[in-house]
Amino acid sequence: MKKSLTAFFVLTAVMASPAMAEMPGKVLHDDANCMKCHTDNPYSTKKTPTYPKLVKAVQFCNDNLNAGWFEDEVEQVADYLNQTYYKHPKP
Numbered sequence: 001m002k003k004s005l006t007a008f009f010v011l012t013a014v015m016a017s018p019a020m021a022e023m024p025g026k027v028l029h030d031d032a033n034c035m036k037c038h039t040d041n042p043y044s045t046k047k048t049p050t051y052p053k054l055v056k057a058v059q060f061c062n063d064n065l066n067a068g069w070f071e072d073e074v075e076q077v078a079d080y081l082n083q084t085y086y087k088h089p090k091p
């Protein structure tokens, strides 16, 4: 009983912490300074009409900039950009 109560409080504290409020993809995206170029060159569904193309585009800029993201991090950033800008249905 005591143990499960402790677990409950730890879990509540973790979920309420500010770090959890932001998507992991947003943190990666902000850290990599992507907006240095994409403020003048805004993300657009015209250039990136589907979710798989969005993942490819994120991978492309990741490679070019040597951001060094792993595949799952590229996915997280694509997810964040999709929810914020593109709103593509995910396959």
Ligand code: HEC
Pocket: 029, 032, 033, 034, 035, 036, 037, 038, 041, 042, 043, 044, 045, 047, 048, 054, 057, 058, 061, 062, 065, 067, 077, 081
């Ligand atoms: C040095 C400038 C520069 C930086 C920094 C940069 N990009 Fe790009 N990005 C480009 C260019 C150039 C293109 C392709 C040309 C175009 O817009 O058609 C592009 C295209 C894209 C696209 C697809 C285009 C669209 O409008 O949908 C995405 C998504 C993208 N970048 C994500 C990122 C992410 C994520 C980062 C941070 C890791 C990043 N970019 C950093 C220059 C940059």
